[in-house]
Amino acid sequence: MWRWHFYAGLIVLPVLALMAVTGALYLYKLEIEAWFYPVRITAPPNAQPLLPSRLIAAAQVAGAPATQILVPAKRDESWRVTTGSTVTFVDPYSGRLQGRMHDGGIMQTIRDLHSLALTGPIGNRLVEVVAGWAILLCITGLYLRWPRRGSPALAIRGRAGGRLFWRDLHGTLGFLSAGVILFLAVTGMPWTDVWGGGLRAIIAANGAGRPAMKVNPWAPPAKQALPWTLRERNAPTGGPGDIGVDAVVRIAARHGLASGYQLFLPASPSAPYLITALAARADDARAITIDAGTGAVVQDMDWRQFGMGAKSVEWGVATHQGQQYGEVNRLLMLAGCLCLLALCLTAPILWWKRRFAAPPPAPPGTARMVAGLMLALGLFFPLTGLSMLAALGAEWLVGRMRRS
Structure with a gap:
């Protein structure tokens, strides 16, 4: 020994x-990012955020389309619009740009x-x-x-x-x-990759994992935002058309996600919108996919639909991260x-x-x-x-x- x-x-x-x-x-991570970047804002009392499309337009970087928007759970935090490798912090009440973070910032380097x-x-x-x-x-x-x-x-x-x-x-x-x-x-x-990939395969083979994804493939950033056990498999994409990000936000609110989530814009013309909850606890995990052409909720996945294998892994990941x-x-x-x-x-x-x-x-x-x-x-x-x-x-x- x-x-x-x-x-x-x-x-x-x-x-x-x-x-x-x-x-x-x-x-x-949250405290360090708030120290280095303009995360905190002054929220006017009873003020409502501007339309997400306006915030995306204000934060757009020339030549790089927006790929995602983060809607924080707290009113006194900036919204984050990702274009390429740049994250722009935007005041949702005034539309003013607060600052930018490149390549994931300091916490991405630490990760x-x-x-x-x-x-x-x-x-x-x-x-x-x-x-x-x-x-x-x-x-x-x-x-x-x-x-x-x-x-x-x-x-x-x-x-x-x-x-x-x-x-x-x-x-x-x-x-x-x-x-x-x-x-x-x-x-x-x-x-x-090796041991973790083998574990995912075993969980899936024994029916102890997550529900099968009905729409895919996701772009790599969106896949990383999914719960650990929802990052595999491919399936048919959605139909043509786009109802727009503002309509998608309203649909998410009707399904109980008014704030505290990441919204991933379609990576291709037939791809769906993806909304993932900013969950701290494993049992708060949730992912909603919305057909871009019709606005129909294609899939609404949460903790209750996970098998015991998936639940065990998600619990371990959340506890590991404190x-x-x-x-x-x-x-x-x-x-x-x-x-x-x-x-x-x-x-x-x-x-x-x-x-x-x-x-x-x-x-x-x-x-x-x-x-x-x-x-x-x-x-x-x-x-x-x-x-x-x-x-x-x-x-x-x-x-x-x-x-x-």
Whole structure:
């Protein structure tokens, strides 16, 4: 256990530290955006917003048609009109432009760093590997720190700066936060391509997912706004014609969505309008598709129509993002991120105290038990399993070089 804990930390430490920092920042996405961008406005009492078509026209960027409009849940927030890669903040009561945000702004950069999206598909697979090793770290760390005779789980002993002090600090923090870190690692897996894609396929094959989409395909931004389990499948598009965005907003209001949603304009002449609720809780998820030619509501999907598999994943995603249970949820996830960062900082100190020495091989009985556990984890998370084989191969090669 010590040996695999050592290797797990050695392999993924820098990426875990990056994920801890960016994850903690992303928990406060709304507050950070309000700090950097003109999100807040002064709403006149009893004033009604202008027609969405007027706001879109005011925010239109030359040569780039509007693709979506965000209608906030609060009256004192700007509406956001997206044209190309630019988001324009508009005062809905006066039509004045408040400012612009390009390429998703600072929070998109933080999100891309958190998911390693800046490196493309390779980054997504690396995230999957790191999440698997984080799970391995939690399991082996709990085993190593589990209270035994003369070795408590929660204790800070020794003189400050000594090896025992750092070992206890690292072990106590890890024991206290292992459950939250393990939860973050497991619930982060659905975002991955290989393991997450396989999970979506299994859920769909067993009828435990979302209702089949009646209209599709969506443009990539619209697909990302859908609940996680509604992002797959294609189906016929709608008929010709366009009733206009103002009529669509009125239809949404009649169906209970007067505010707090994103409205995606048709990506092609026969495509429908898509409206997705800005849901904080998983059970608030909702997506409405409206035929652009007739104004008919083609599909109205919500939490009640999801299967148990889809509900489980959506709940995990919302809790992972600190939204499902309000501020307590967010603070708990923040604590997990901060503890993970502290563990990443104390681990190299422990490594230095041991002068970079790897732990000795385990006795045969323990080795078989650990091998069985590693095999199970490697099979369940295939990309992590491949990296385990790489670690074993590297150890074997180093051993051969030392003996020669």
